[in-house]
Amino acid sequence: xRKPISxxxxxxxxxxxxxxxxxxxxxxxxxxxxxHVGGQLRLRRAQAGLTQTELGAKLGLSFQAVQKYESGxxxxxxxxxxxxxxILDVPLSYFFEGLEAPRVAADDPLDLxxxxxxxxxxxxxxxxxxxxxxxxxxxxTRMAEQAMNGDATEEGRIxx
Amino acid sequence: MAANAxxxxxxxxxxxxxxxxxxxxxLRALATIEEIAGxxxxxxxxAVAAARCGSGHCCAAQRAVAGDNVARLSAIALEMRREAxxxxxxxxxxDATLLxxxxxxxxxxxxxxxxxxxxxxxxxxxxxxxxxxSLGYLYRYWCDLRAASAWEFANIDTVHLERAGIIGxxxxxxxxxxxxxxFHYELFGHAVxxxxxxxxxxxxxxxxxxxxxxxxxxxxxxxxxxxHRIRCSLAGIRYxxxxxxxxxxxxxxxxHRLAIAIRQELGDxxxxxxxxxxxxx
Numbered sequence: 001x002r003k004p005i006s007x008x009x010x011x012x013x014x015x016x017x018x019x020x021x022x023x024x025x026x027x028x029x030x031x032x033x034x035x036h037v038g039g040q041l042r043l044r045r046a047q048a049g050l051t052q053t054e055l056g057a058k059l060g061l062s063f064q065a066v067q068k069y070e071s072g073x074x075x076x077x078x079x080x081x082x083x084x085x086x087i088l089d090v091p092l093s094y095f096f097e098g099l100e101a102p103r104v105a106a107d108d109p110l111d112l113x114x115x116x117x118x119x120x121x122x123x124x125x126x127x128x129x130x131x132x133x134x135x136x137x138x139x140x141t142r143m144a145e146q147a148m149n150g151d152a153t154e155e156g157r158i159x160x
Numbered sequence: 161m162a163a164n165a166x167x168x169x170x171x172x173x174x175x176x177x178x179x180x181x182x183x184x185x186x187l188r189a190l191a192t193i194e195e196i197a198g199x200x201x202x203x204x205x206x207a208v209a210a211a212r213c214g215s216g217h218c219c220a221a222q223r224a225v226a227g228d229n230v231a232r233l234s235a236i237a238l239e240m241r242r243e244a245x246x247x248x249x250x251x252x253x254x255d256a257t258l259l260x261x262x263x264x265x266x267x268x269x270x271x272x273x274x275x276x277x278x279x280x281x282x283x284x285x286x287x288x289x290x291x292x293x294s295l296g297y298l299y300r301y302w303c304d305l306r307a308a309s310a311w312e313f314a315n316i317d318t319v320h321l322e323r324a325g326i327i328g329x330x331x332x333x334x335x336x337x338x339x340x341x342x343f344h345y346e347l348f349g350h351a352v353x354x355x356x357x358x359x360x361x362x363x364x365x366x367x368x369x370x371x372x373x374x375x376x377x378x379x380x381x382x383x384x385x386x387x388h389r390i391r392c393s394l395a396g397i398r399y400x401x402x403x404x405x406x407x408x409x410x411x412x413x414x415x416h417r418l419a420i421a422i423r424q425e426l427g428d429x430x431x432x433x434x435x436x437x438x439x440x441x
Contacts, residue, residue: 035201036201039199039200039201039202040201042199042201042202043201043202043205045319046202046318046319046322049319049322050319051317051319051320051323052317052319062308063308063310063317064308064310064315067310067315070199071198071199071314098201
């Protein structure tokens with residue numbers, strides 16, 4: 001059973017709740033955050049003049065494991081990140097430097113719009129009756145037209 | 161056929177011009193390698209460091225700057241370059257090892273009407289010295305990757321390239337095309353005297369382009385390293401170097417990149433008196 005969430009990066013509509021889509025490296029590729037952390041690790045390792053083998057030896061890992069951390073293929077656990085920070089003599093925040101701060105929906109209308117669009121589409125196609133769907137579409141179209149003419153209130157409700 | 165001593169002039173001698181318009185060539189090379197290997201984040205950082213060099217902040221000067229990641233990156237790269245240099249003086253004599261020159265039977269020589277010639281001598285990989293040699297270091301590193309079934313270019317570790325002291329004398333060739341003549345250089349070693357061309361077949365001298373394509377194809381198709389000693393005279397310049405070609409596969413197990421490392425030998429990049437070129441003497 002999936003757990004509903006309040007804010008989703010990738011979301012779908014299912015019974016009115018938002019859900020995370022499960023990411024897999026094979027299908028979706030490495031997570032961008034993991035890639036960023038891996039990239040920072042790679043840079044810092046090069047700065048320190050350590051090979052992957054040498055860093056792996058300090059961690060008790062193979063060089064392939066370090067490769068996978070650097071490419072973001074394997075996610076670095078919190079304890080490992082702490083270990084890496086100590087070995088490479090950097091604070092934990094170093095690994096996240098340059099990463100965009102998580103977007104707040106209210107600060108990013110475009111992102112909010114994308115999520116709403118996904119929800120609206122999901123809700124629209126969940127209506128089985130084609131006449132009701134057409135009616136919904138008509139209502140939305142009219143509301144959009146009025147909004148473009150400046151007739152909508154701040155809350156988005158129609159004033160008529 | 162000896163070159164006239166008075167006409168000798170070493171061209172393309174390895175040097176680092178960090179104030180060049182494009183920035184530090186060493187760091188740019190690292191940026192390109194990281195980009196090819198699929199690490200755009202690291203590539204960007206190296207590119208930024210290279211551009212800073214180009215804006216007048218020399219690597220050496222940046223060594224003094226503390227607390228700046230990019231500056232430190234540049235400085236460390238310089239430090240590694242220095243460490244990669246062969247030791248001079250007494251230290252060298254203690255570490256010196258006898259180099260075997262175990263040549264293979266077949267020597268291929270081609271000439272043309274303009275006096276150009278290309279002599280290619282395949283060498284056994286076992287002849288590469290185990291210590292103190294950039295090609296030997298690189299070959300052993302490749303063997304380690306191969307043994308671990310990790311000989312993809314994405315797995316390449318630039319720290320090993322730095323330690324080998326091969327940056328600047330390393331080409332990376334994209335051989336992913338099905339067309340046997342469709343290769344192009346993604347990275348062309350900035351310290352290699354041979355004139356740069358984007359694709360091997362664009363080389364101005366036909367016999368030179370043919371020999372490159374043949375060797376690159378062989379390494380690609382056989383998926384094995386190849387070592388050659390090259391002596392050639394092209395457009396009035398004599399080249400003499402040892403070339404190691406290392407194949408790298410992609411995730412599908414197909415060779416898609418060649419890393420070509422060059423070790424310059426005595427007399428590389430020497431201008432030759434035109435009258436001494438083959439066929440004109």
